[in-house]
Amino acid sequence: MESTTCDVQQAVQHTEALDGLPKLLPSPTSIKAQMPLLAAQLQQLAAQMGREFVDLQVRASMDIRAAYDKDDRWAVSAVYRRGHGWIASIEGGACLGVPDEYMRAFVRRHRG
Numbered sequence: 001m002e003s004t005t006c007d008v009q010q011a012v013q014h015t016e017a018l019d020g021l022p023k024l025l026p027s028p029t030s031i032k033a034q035m036p037l038l039a040a041q042l043q044q045l046a047a048q049m050g051r052e053f054v055d056l057q058v059r060a061s062m063d064i065r066a067a068y069d070k071d072d073r074w075a076v077s078a079v080y081r082r083g084h085g086w087i088a089s090i091e092g093g094a095c096l097g098v099p100d101e102y103m104r105a106f107v108r109r110h111r112g
Contacts, residue, residue, distance in 0.1 A: 015071045019105035027065050028094035031058070035091040042087075060086040061097035068098045073110040 016023050028034040031042070046054040060079050064086050067075030079086070088097035098106070 015106070015109070016102065019102070019109060021102055021105060024098070024102065025090060025093055025095040027062065028092075028096055031096065034094045035089065035096065038087075038089045038091055038096065056082075056084040057087050058096070060084045061088070065096070065098055068102070068106060073106075076106070 014023060032039045042054050042058070060082060064076060064079045067073075067079060086097045088099045089095070090099070
């Protein structure tokens, strides 16, 4: 009987090591449960600037993190072009979005 094996490619590349940065914390599965301080800030911001505005920023944060994790510069560019901005926040062992220093290293690596 013959046996075959294959490598499974994970969606997360952990390219931070290439940039000399520590591994990013995982994305939150629930902002409200894992990042209560950020959730409270987002509620206040939504009351002042509108829920849709905050929702677009949170969606952009999740999309840019997914693109960063896949090391996909075209997807990152697409999120930038939307013009919604994004929120980068670390709290309670989770990271929403991508911090500026990681994005700067990402851009340098892809421009080089």
